[in-house]
Amino acid sequence: MLELANIRKVFNQGQHNEYWALKGIDLDIPPARVSVLKGPSGSGKTTLLTILGCLARPTEGRVRLNGEDISGLPERFLTEIRRRTFGFIFQQFNLIRGLSAIENIILPGYPGGTPRAQLLARAETLLADLQLAHRRDAKVEWLSGGEQQRVAICRALLNDPQILVADEPTANLDSKLSTEFLAILRRLAEAGRTVILTSHDPLVVESEVVDRVYSLRDGQLVEVVDTRRAWP
Amino acid sequence: MKPWIERQRHLIDFTAQSLARRKGKSLGLLVVYTLLVFVLASVALYTHALRNEATRVLAGTPEIVLQRLIAGRHDLVPPGYIEKIGRIRGVQKIEGRLWGYYYDSVLKANYTFMVATDREIAPGEIVVGPALERTRELSAGNGVSFRAYTGELHTFIVAEVLAHESELVSADLVLMNAADFRRFFAYPAGHHTDIALWVANPLEVRNVGVKLLDALPDSRPILREEVLRTYASIFDWREGMMLALLSAAILAFGIFAWEKAAGLSAEEKREIGILKAIGWETGDVIAMKFWEGFLVSLLAFLVGYVAAYVHVFHFEFALFAPVLKGWAVLYPSFALTPQIDGLQVATLFVFTVLPYTAATLVPIWRAATTDPDTVMRS
Structure with a gap:
C-alpha cells in the first residue's frame, strides 16, 4: 500500500542548527489495517507521518503509493493525491472556528468542484454515521472535545480516502472518548480503509484495534510488532 | 468548465x-x-x-467675440467698427454688446451688468440673476438702488428673475436696456464693450477670425472654442x-x-x-x-x-x-x-x-x- 525506502529528513540543512529528524526509515504500511507509529517526543513520528501523508517531502529516499513512486512529484500533483487518497485528523482537530460543523466537513470537497448539494448530502451521511446529525449546524467552537473530533473524522472522510492519517488523536480526549474513537477506527479499518496513527498513549498502542506498531527512537525504526490479526 | x-x-x-x-x-x-x-x-x-x-x-453664445485692444488691454469699441467689419462672408449676424462690472459694497460682491439683446427691458427696469434674488432677497416688482461710479444713486424695478437652469453663467447677472446702462456707467455714446459675431459654419470660424484681424488690426477675436477650453x-x-x-x-x-x-x-x-x-x-x-x-x-x-x-x-x-x-x-x-x-x-x-x-x-x-x-x- 504505502512503502517507504531509506527515508531521511533534515531540517535547517547546512545551518548551525541542522537536525536530522529521520535517519533512514524503511517500512511498509499494510492496507485495511490500523498501524501506529509510537515513540517518545522527538523520535520523529510526526515527521514520518507528514511524509506518509504527502504533507512533506523526504530529503532522501522514496515513497511509493500502490507501487507508484510519488516522492518526486510537483506540489500540485502531490496535493491532488493528498486530497483523493488521504484524510487527516489532527491533534488539535484544526477545525475552522466560526463555521458550523457541516461547513467544516465539506471544506475538503471545495477544490474538486463537486456541487454543494452533493457535498452536503455526503457530509450528512457521515454525521449520521457518527451520531452527530443533531449538531449539524452548531458552530464548532460550541462543540465538546469528542464532538469536535468526530467532526474532524467526518471532514477527513469526506473525499472517501483510502488512507486515514491521525496525529496523536487521543491526546485531547479522556479514556471514554478515546475508546469510542478507537471503536470508530476499527469500523473504518473493517470497511477497508488503511489507518495510520501516531501515539504514545498506551490505551491506543495496546488496543486490540491496532494491527501493527512501529516503534521509533532518535529518527530510526527500532521495532515493528504485529499485534492483532493473523497476517497473510 | x-x-x-x-x-x-x-x-x-x-x-x-x-x-x-x-x-x-x-x-x-x-x-x-x-x-x-x-x-x-x-x-x-x-x-x-x-x-x-x-x-x-x-452652446447658445456667439462663435466670436471681438474686443478692441489698447496697449494689450481691453478697451471700448469706438463707433464705426461694426461698419468697418462690413460684410464678411459666413457671418450671420453682428451685434455690438454693452456690459460691465459693478461692485456692490453692501454685499462686497461684483455683479455683471449687461444690456439684453434678446429681450426688451423697459426703462428703469432690470432682470436679475438667481444669486441676486437670494442674497438681496429680490423678486419681481421689488425696487433696488445701486450707487453709480459717478456717485449718483439709481433705482430700478426688478421685472424678472432669470431661470435657475442657467445659473452657472447668470448667477450675478443684471440685465437692463441700453439707455439705462449708458446713463448708469456714463458710457460714451456710440461705444460698445465688444462685438459679437455669429458664424453659421463651424469650419469657417477660424477664417472669419483671421479676416477680422486683417480688417481691424487693433482688435482681438475670441473664439467660443477658446472660451470652452x-x-x-x-x-x-x-x-x-x-x-x-x-x-x-x-x-x-x-x-x-x-x-x-x-x-x-x-x-x-x-x-x-x-x-x-x-x-x-x-x-x-x-x-x-x-x-x-x-x-x-x-x-x-x-x-x-x-x-x-x-x-x-x-x-x-x-x-x-x-x-x-x-x-x-x-x-x-x-x-x-x-x-x-x-x-x-x-x-x-x-x-x-x-x-x-x-x-x-x-x-x-x-x-x-x-x-x-x-x-x-x-
Whole structure:
C-alpha cells in the first residue's frame, strides 16, 4: 500500500542548527489495517507521518503509493493525491472556528468542484454515521472535545480516502472518548480503509484495534510488532 | 468548465463566510474604501458634469467675440467698427454688446451688468440673476438702488428673475436696456464693450477670425472654442487642486487599507495551513483571497459610487462645492444634469478595485506557499 525506502529528513540543512529528524526509515504500511507509529517526543513520528501523508517531502529516499513512486512529484500533483487518497485528523482537530460543523466537513470537497448539494448530502451521511446529525449546524467552537473530533473524522472522510492519517488523536480526549474513537477506527479499518496513527498513549498502542506498531527512537525504526490479526 | 465554476462558487462562499466571521475588520475596510471611492467619484462626477454644463450653456453664445485692444488691454469699441467689419462672408449676424462690472459694497460682491439683446427691458427696469434674488432677497416688482461710479444713486424695478437652469453663467447677472446702462456707467455714446459675431459654419470660424484681424488690426477675436477650453482648464485646475488637497487623506486611507488587507492575522495563517493540509492547493488559497479582495473592493466601489452620485446630483455636491465651483463671492447654486461617463467609471474602477485586490494577494502568496505540514506542528 504505502512503502517507504531509506527515508531521511533534515531540517535547517547546512545551518548551525541542522537536525536530522529521520535517519533512514524503511517500512511498509499494510492496507485495511490500523498501524501506529509510537515513540517518545522527538523520535520523529510526526515527521514520518507528514511524509506518509504527502504533507512533506523526504530529503532522501522514496515513497511509493500502490507501487507508484510519488516522492518526486510537483506540489500540485502531490496535493491532488493528498486530497483523493488521504484524510487527516489532527491533534488539535484544526477545525475552522466560526463555521458550523457541516461547513467544516465539506471544506475538503471545495477544490474538486463537486456541487454543494452533493457535498452536503455526503457530509450528512457521515454525521449520521457518527451520531452527530443533531449538531449539524452548531458552530464548532460550541462543540465538546469528542464532538469536535468526530467532526474532524467526518471532514477527513469526506473525499472517501483510502488512507486515514491521525496525529496523536487521543491526546485531547479522556479514556471514554478515546475508546469510542478507537471503536470508530476499527469500523473504518473493517470497511477497508488503511489507518495510520501516531501515539504514545498506551490505551491506543495496546488496543486490540491496532494491527501493527512501529516503534521509533532518535529518527530510526527500532521495532515493528504485529499485534492483532493473523497476517497473510 | 462546470467543476471550475463550482469551485469558484465554493471559494466565493467560503470568502463570504470568512468576511462575515471577521465583521470588525471587514466592515472597517469596507467603510474606508467606500469613503475613498466616494470622495474620488464625487470630484470626478462633479467636474465632468460641470464641464458638460458649461458646454451646454455656452452652446447658445456667439462663435466670436471681438474686443478692441489698447496697449494689450481691453478697451471700448469706438463707433464705426461694426461698419468697418462690413460684410464678411459666413457671418450671420453682428451685434455690438454693452456690459460691465459693478461692485456692490453692501454685499462686497461684483455683479455683471449687461444690456439684453434678446429681450426688451423697459426703462428703469432690470432682470436679475438667481444669486441676486437670494442674497438681496429680490423678486419681481421689488425696487433696488445701486450707487453709480459717478456717485449718483439709481433705482430700478426688478421685472424678472432669470431661470435657475442657467445659473452657472447668470448667477450675478443684471440685465437692463441700453439707455439705462449708458446713463448708469456714463458710457460714451456710440461705444460698445465688444462685438459679437455669429458664424453659421463651424469650419469657417477660424477664417472669419483671421479676416477680422486683417480688417481691424487693433482688435482681438475670441473664439467660443477658446472660451470652452479656458473653462475646461479652470475646472481641470480646480479638480487638480482639490485632489492635491485630498491626496494626503487619500494616501492615509490607502496606507490603512493596505495594512488591513496585507496583514494576515495568526488566525488567518492557521486557517490557510488547515486548508492546505486538507487538500487545498496553493492556487485555491490564492483564488480565495483574490475573491476576498475583489468582493470588498467591488462592494466599496459600488456603494461609494452610488453615494457620490446621490451627493453630486441630489445634494448639489454639498461637501466640496465651495472649493470647486466658486469663482466669485456669489456662488451659483444649480442642479447639474446627471451624467455618467463610461471611461471615467472604468478609470475609477481600475484605480480602486485593482490595487486593493493586488494588495491582498501579495502576503497570501507567501502564506499559501508554506508547507502544509506546519499545521501538524502548531
